[in-house]
Amino acid sequence: MAKVKLMDIAIARSGDKGDGSNVGIKARTPELYQFLKETLTTEKVKQHFSEICFGDVTRYELDNLNALNFILEDSLGGGGTETLIMDAQGKVHSLALLFMEVDVPDHLLA
Amino acid sequence: MSDKTVLIANGQGFWGDSLLGPKRLVEEGPLDYLTLDYLAEVTMSIMQKQRLRNPEAGYATDFVSMLKEILPTCQQKGIKVIANAGGVNPQGCLKAIKAVVKELGLTGIKIGIVEGDDILDQIPELIKSGEAFNNLDTGESVDKILDRLSSANVYIGAKPIADALDQGADIVVTGRATDPSVVLAPLIHEFGWSMDDYDRLAAGTVMGHILECGAQCTGGNYCDWKSVPDFARIGYPIVEVKEDGTFTVTKHDNTGGLVNIDTVTSQLLYELGDPKGYLGPDCQTDFTTIQLAQDGENRVKVWGIKGSAPTPTYKVSMSYENGYKIVGQLTYTGPDAVAKAELAAQILFDRVALYGTPIPEEDRFVEIFGTNVCYKGIVKQSEEPAEVLLRVGAKSADKNLLNLLGREVAPLITSGPVGVTGFAAGRPRPTEIVGYWPALIDKTKVTTTVTVEEV
Numbered sequence: 001m002a003k004v005k006l007m008d009i010a011i012a013r014s015g016d017k018g019d020g021s022n023v024g025i026k027a028r029t030p031e032l033y034q035f036l037k038e039t040l041t042t043e044k045v046k047q048h049f050s051e052i053c054f055g056d057v058t059r060y061e062l063d064n065l066n067a068l069n070f071i072l073e074d075s076l077g078g079g080g081t082e083t084l085i086m087d088a089q090g091k092v093h094s095l096a097l098l099f100m101e102v103d104v105p106d107h108l109l110a
Numbered sequence: 111m112s113d114k115t116v117l118i119a120n121g122q123g124f125w126g127d128s129l130l131g132p133k134r135l136v137e138e139g140p141l142d143y144l145t146l147d148y149l150a151e152v153t154m155s156i157m158q159k160q161r162l163r164n165p166e167a168g169y170a171t172d173f174v175s176m177l178k179e180i181l182p183t184c185q186q187k188g189i190k191v192i193a194n195a196g197g198v199n200p201q202g203c204l205k206a207i208k209a210v211v212k213e214l215g216l217t218g219i220k221i222g223i224v225e226g227d228d229i230l231d232q233i234p235e236l237i238k239s240g241e242a243f244n245n246l247d248t249g250e251s252v253d254k255i256l257d258r259l260s261s262a263n264v265y266i267g268a269k270p271i272a273d274a275l276d277q278g279a280d281i282v283v284t285g286r287a288t289d290p291s292v293v294l295a296p297l298i299h300e301f302g303w304s305m306d307d308y309d310r311l312a313a314g315t316v317m318g319h320i321l322e323c324g325a326q327c328t329g330g331n332y333c334d335w336k337s338v339p340d341f342a343r344i345g346y347p348i349v350e351v352k353e354d355g356t357f358t359v360t361k362h363d364n365t366g367g368l369v370n371i372d373t374v375t376s377q378l379l380y381e382l383g384d385p386k387g388y389l390g391p392d393c394q395t396d397f398t399t400i401q402l403a404q405d406g407e408n409r410v411k412v413w414g415i416k417g418s419a420p421t422p423t424y425k426v427s428m429s430y431e432n433g434y435k436i437v438g439q440l441t442y443t444g445p446d447a448v449a450k451a452e453l454a455a456q457i458l459f460d461r462v463a464l465y466g467t468p469i470p471e472e473d474r475f476v477e478i479f480g481t482n483v484c485y486k487g488i489v490k491q492s493e494e495p496a497e498v499l500l501r502v503g504a505k506s507a508d509k510n511l512l513n514l515l516g517r518e519v520a521p522l523i524t525s526g527p528v529g530v531t532g533f534a535a536g537r538p539r540p541t542e543i544v545g546y547w548p549a550l551i552d553k554t555k556v557t558t559t560v561t562v563e564e565v
Contacts, residue, residue, distance in 0.1 A: 011333035011372055015381040018247045018548075024379020026372065051487030062385050062398050065375050069382050081152050081429075081546045084437055084475040084503055085483075091331075092484050098333070099488050 021090025123324030222274030267391030290318025312417025313355030340366025
C-alpha cells in the first residue's frame with residue numbers, strides 16, 4: 001500500500017449546478033477506476049468537503065469514461081448568482097477533491 | 111451512407127471570451143460552421159435591463175463587433191455562423207448585423223433570426239392557462255417572485271435553427287437556444303437527420319456539450335496543465351462529423367493546446383448531472399454510452415451514443431431581482447495579518463451601525479484569502495501568513511445601507527490596524543443580485559418563429 005493524493009491517480013473538473021457544484025473525476029487507468037469506485041464513497045467525499053458542502057452528496061458512475069460524477073448540494077454559499085464567495089461557481093472543487101489522500105495497492109501504481 | 115464530413119467549431123464559450131478564437135478559427139484551417147455560445151443564466155437578466163434603458167440594446171454586442179472582423183473571410187470561404195447572441199432583442203441584433211454588412215460593403219448575406227424563447231410578457235396568461243412555473247430545484251411557488259421577475263426565456267431546441275439554415279441563412283442568431291442546439295442544428299440541416307432519430311440527436315448534443323466552453327476541451331482548465339503546449343495560441347475545438355453521428359474532436363494544425371481522451375473527458379464531466387438522463391429540448395442523452403478513442407495526434411474519435419425521446423416540457427430560465435450585494439477588498443500584512451483583517455472587518459460593520467442601522471449578522475460576509483478559503487478544511491492552513499486579502503461585504507435589500515459600507519472601506523487604511531494596503535480598485539459599489547429561477551413549460555405553449563432576410 002502507498003499513501004497518495006488523488007491528483008496522482010486521477011484528473012477532475014468541476015462547475016456549478018444551482019446552489020451546488022458537480023465534481024467529475026477520471027481515473028488514469030481502468031484498474032485505478034475500479035479502485036476509485038470502491039474507495040470514493042459519497043460519505044468520504046461529504047467528509048472531505050465538510051467545511052464547504054452543507055447538503056447531500058450524490059454519486060454517479062460512468063464506467064465508459066473511467067469516471068465518477070459527484071453532485072455537492074449547497075456548496076457555493078447560496079448559489080452561483082447570489083453568493084459573495086470568491087469561488088462562486090465551484091471552479092476549484094475539482095482540485096479540492098484531488099487533495100484527498102488514499103491508500104492505493106502498490107501494483108496499481110506500477 | 112454518404113462520405114460527407116461536416117466541420118463545426120466553437121469560437122467563444124461565453125460572453126466575454128477571447129476574440130482570437132473565432133478570428134483564428136476562420137483563418138487558420140478548414141471549417142463549415144462557426145458556433146458561438148454567449149448566454150448564461152444571469153446574462154438574460156442583464157440584457158433585459160440594458161433593453162429597458164435602451165430599446166436598441168439587449169443582445170451580445172461583442173458578437174456584432176466580432177462579426178465585423180470575420181465576415182469577409184466567412185463569406186469568401188463559405189463558413190456559416192450560428193450564435194445565441196440575440197439575447198432579449200434578436201431584432202436589435204439583426205439591425206446591428208445589417209449595419210456591419212453594409213459598412214463592410216458586402217452583399218448577398220442571408221441572416222436568419224429565431225425568436226419565441228422570450229416569454230416574459232406572456233407569463234400572466236401562461237399561468238392562467240395552467241402553467242405553474244414552480245422552481246425546478248426547490249419546488250417553491252412562482253408567486254414568491256412574480257412581482258420581481260426580470261426575465262423568462264425558454265431553452266429552445268435545434269429545429270428552428272435548422273429551418274433557418276434550410277432557408278439559406280449564412281448567419282443564424284437566436285435568443286435563448288440551448289448550447290448544444292447551435293451545434294446540432296447544422297447537422298439536421300446538412301444530413302437531414304430526423305427529429306425522432308434520437309441516437310443521432312444525442313450524438314449532436316454530446317458534440318455541443320464538448321464544444322460549448324470553447325478551449326476547455328483543448329487543454330484549457332485541464333489538470334495536466336504542464337503538458338499543454340503553447341497556451342497563448344490555444345486551438346479552439348472542432349468536430350468532424352459523419353452522417354451516422356460518429357465524430358472526431360480535433361483542432362486546426364499548428365495551433366496550441368492539445369486534444370486527447372483526458373481533455374475531452376474533462377469537458378464531458380463539466381456541469382454534468384445524472385449522466386444517464388441528460389435532458390435537452392430535442393432528446394435525452396445517455397452519457398454512459400459515449401465511447402472515446404485516440405485517433406492520431408490531437409484527434410479523439412467519439413461513437414456509440416444512445417438517446418431517447420425528450421420530455422413534453424421545455425426548461426425555462428427565469429430571473430428575478432433579489433436585493434443587492436457589495437464586496438470590498440483590502441490587503442493586510444503580518445505580523446498578525448489574519449487577526450488584523452478580522453478586526454478590520456469588525457470595525458467596518460461597527461462603523462456602519464454607528465450611522466443608525468446595523469447590518470444583520472446573517473447578511474454579513476467576510477472571506478480572508480491566505481487562510482485557504484478555496485480549500486477550507488481540506489488543505490492545512492499556514493500558521494502565520496505574511497499577507498492576506500480581506501474580502502468584506504454584505505447582502506441587503508437596502509442599497510443605501512450597502513453604499514455606507516462601501517464608503518467605510520477606504521477609511522480603514524488611516525483609522526484601523528497597521529499593515530494595510532492595496533485599495534487601488536477604488537470604492538466598491540453595490541450591485542443587484544440576480545436570482546435564478548429554473549422552471550418548466552409545456553412545449554405546446556411555445557411558438558418559435560424563423561425569419562431569413564438577405565442583405
